[in-house]
Amino acid sequence: MSDYKLGVAYALEQDQKDDLKAYRQQFHIPKDAAGNNWIYMTGNSLGLQPKSTKSYINEELEDWANLGVEGHTQGKTPWLSYHELLTDKMAQIVGAKSQEVIVMNTLTANLHFMMVSFYKPSKTRFKIVIESDAFPSDKYAVQSQLRHHGFDDNEGLVLWKSRRGEVLLRHEDLETILEEQGDEIALILIGGVNYYTGQFLDLKRITQLGHKYNCVVGFDCAHGAGNVALNLHDSGADFAVWCTYKYLNAGPGSLGGCFVHERHAHKKDLNRFTGWWSHNKQTRFNMRDEFDQLPGAEGWQLSNPPILSMAAIKASLDMFHEVGMSKLITKSNKLTGYLEFLLKQLGENTIRIITPYNTNERGCQLSIQVKNANKALHDKLTNEGVISDWRAPDVIRCAPVPLYNSFTDVYHLVEKLKSILNEQ
Known part of the structure; x- marks a missing residue:
């Protein structure tokens, strides 16, 4: 998909058009101490809990x-x-x-x-x-x-x-x-x-x-x-x-x-x-x-x-x-493609994505190397409410999961990353 756009308005528009947007409401989204939803990007490590799980158990x-x-x-x-x-x-x-x-x-x-x-x-x-x-x-x-x-x-x-x-x-x-x-x-x-x-x-x-x-x-x-x-x-x-x-x-x-x-x-x-x-x-x-x-x-x-x-x-x-893998993969490709698009705006001198660009050779996870960064960058992201994975020596793994992550999640993730990098 090559018609991604910058700005939060585009992310909000895509969330409105998303056929699967209702499923986000069927998951418990963890919150910070102030009651704000985390930007949860680590479903590749532990997926969020469906609200229906408690009744099934x-x-x-x-x-x-x-x-x-x-x-x-x-x-x-x-x-x-x-x-x-x-x-x-x-x-x-x-x-x-x-x-x-x-x-x-x-x-x-x-x-x-x-x-x-x-x-x-x-x-x-x-x-x-x-x-x-x-x-x-x-x-x-x-x-x-x-x-x-x-x-x-x-x-x-x-x-x-x-x-x-x-x-x-x-x-x-x-x-x-x-x-x-x-x-x-x-x-x-x-x-x-x-x-x-x-x-x-x-x-x-x-x-x-x-x-x-x-x-x-x-x-x-x-x-x-x-x-x-x-x-x-x-x-x-x-x-x-x-x-x-x-x-x-x-x-x-x-x-x-x-x-x-x-x-x-x-x-x-x-x-x-x-x-x-x-x-x-x-x-x-x-x-x-x-x-x-x-x-x-x-x-x-x-x-x-x-x-x-x-x-x-x-x-x-x-x-x-109920959803089917086909619809999930379609949204996954769009959502991860959007994350890739926004990360590239930060410049190749700053960000390197080591995950394949070909959507047939990846899932929703992107593994990101940030030039001259260490785990302190990941810790700062966590403090900003972005839950991702750090993998030594220098990779942050982010996985926008199509069942519960949104385009707005992706937008705010990159904005927070950009803000932290600008402070350095």
Whole structure:
């Protein structure tokens, strides 16, 4: 979009025209001590709370109080099958078939569960490729898997790095890695949207490349789910994991999600950890039956689900289902494009945006480097009521989330930043 304009009048006009403007009122916007709304730009770290979340959770608390154990079958929303209510809507968000998706556990736990099944090293093929600036938890998890299997985690870890003087990754460099080491690589595990730069990588291209060399391919979509069109099924990826507390607004530490491609749905010989919730539903409560693996992603569950956390997820997913990812992404592109436009007015000698300019290669997050700035700049923004993320050594991450951020939010963010820079 090239017809952005300067001035607050333009921002107010765009907010009036916004088809999704009513959804902002459906979220709790935190306030400062004076009662003014924060300019909340860190939905990429923790999404805001939908106002409906409390009623969804309270319904389960009431059923627990009034029904006790009978809530599993007699509650307004019976707990026994509660997780199934999340599957279809979550699958729509990540672009998957319902059989390919399950909500369970938390992000890094799910990553380990997936590697139990899909990381099958041999003496000659044991290496794991990750991006050099992967989220630290992913790196730690991968290193521990290498050690668990008896490999040196320095020798076994292959880093896909950006080129000297660049920040973003080039797919051609991953191709070079595979050309040189493909027969030694067992797993490619990449963050679908990089947490630091906001770069949205080409999942399908990476998957096709990995499969060409007989590598398993998985993605951490923590910064992608609810933010970009992941199209996990069409990507062909073997597996993916994500959290629900960022763009999916399900609350701190809430449950994560898993995708397992349908071609693996009936592979009962896949190594995996199991528990009674991955057992055949028809005979699950017979207790003494031999284990009978559920097909699809459900077959990776272990325990009966935590209902109170799932209620918060359901509140958010119902809203996402009402809006649809297509409309969210359309607004996201306009809103983030507007932020980019205003930041560029500050001058290239002051501001550098390290996130890709191509809207197909990013979500709503922009990662901003300010020349000669340090964390003191971020602290001053925070004192001005702008809630953003600081990532060492010199990046401020801002994510105008289309469900609850406005064009006016973006305008005032940049005005406050401009004012702070002019004081220096």
